[in-house]
Amino acid sequence: xxxALLCIGMPGxxxxxxxxxxxxASQPIPASLDRLLDAxxxxxxxRLVALADLDGDGRRDALVYLHxxxxxGSGGCTLLVLRNLGKTWRQVSxxxxxxxxxxxxxxxxxxxxALTVHVAGGGSSxxxxxxxxxxxxxxxxxxxxxxxxxxxxxxRVLIDAGPDGSPRCGR
Numbered sequence: 001x002x003x004a005l006l007c008i009g010m011p012g013x014x015x016x017x018x019x020x021x022x023x024x025a026s027q028p029i030p031a032s033l034d035r036l037l038d039a040x041x042x043x044x045x046x047r048l049v050a051l052a053d054l055d056g057d058g059r060r061d062a063l064v065y066l067h068x069x070x071x072x073g074s075g076g077c078t079l080l081v082l083r084n085l086g087k088t089w090r091q092v093s094x095x096x097x098x099x100x101x102x103x104x105x106x107x108x109x110x111x112x113x114a115l116t117v118h119v120a121g122g123g124s125s126x127x128x129x130x131x132x133x134x135x136x137x138x139x140x141x142x143x144x145x146x147x148x149x150x151x152x153x154x155x156r157v158l159i160d161a162g163p164d165g166s167p168r169c170g171r
Contacts, residue, residue, distance in 0.1 A: 033062055033082065036089050043068060048167045050158035052104050054133075055112050059084040061092075063102060063115075065159050067167050073097065075121050077167075081138055093138040095131065100167050103128075105155035110135045116155070119143050 028034075029049050037047060046068025051060035064080040071078045075097035082089045098117040105114040112133035119142050120126035129142040139145060157170030 029062070030084075032087060033084075033089055036082075037064065042066060042071075046071060048159055048169070050102070050169065052113070052158060054081070054104070055083065056108075059086065062089065063104075063158055065098070065100070065102065065167050075123070075143060076117075076119065079117065081115075092136075093140065095138060095140055095142060097141060097143050100159045100161040101128075101157045101170065102159040103155040103157050103170075105130070109133050117142050 029051065033049070038044075042064070046066055048065040048067060050063045050065075052063065053059060054061040054063075061084050062080070062082040064082065066072075066078040066080065073096075076099040077097075079093075079095040079098045079102065080091060081093040081095070083092050095117065097119060099120055101116075101118060103116040105116060107114045109132035114133070115131045115138060116128045117131060118126070118128050123143075129145045131138040131142060131145070160168055160170040162168045
């Protein structure tokens with residue numbers, strides 16, 4: 001499983017390039033991804049990026065946790081899943097009301113790794129929810145899904161929460 005964790009605009013992270021900060025990886029995010037996020041109006045300080053091969057094609061896809069005030073509500077923040085097509089990126093999913101930890105699971109569904117996100121607040125009972133790829137996308141609202149601890153298998157935390165609750169790269 002190819003996984004690289006990269007933080008953008010996170011205090012205390014090592015510099016990996018102009019305006020881009022890296023944690024746990026020696027490569028900055030691809031310039032094409034940086035440009036796409038900039039074009040969508042996502043400030044560098046409002047995003048946390050984890051790169052991992054989600055679909056097994058050998059290219060690192062992106063999970064972008066949007067945590068600025070424009071992207072969050074009482075139930076959590078927005079998570080984008082972007083597929084790496086080589087020179088371009090395609091949005092696979094926009095998942096609202098998510099909170100860290102965000103995990104990449106070993107289990108796959110329709111060829112893509114399953115993910116877990118934490119949901120809480122906004123009327124939701126605190127729980128980890130498993131998101132399975134349906135052949136086109138991941139579910140857009142995890143608060144409508146139910147899970148049990150037995151559904152959460154081995155995996156790796158890509159985006160975690162710091163002691164103050166703010167998002168940070170996983171370990």
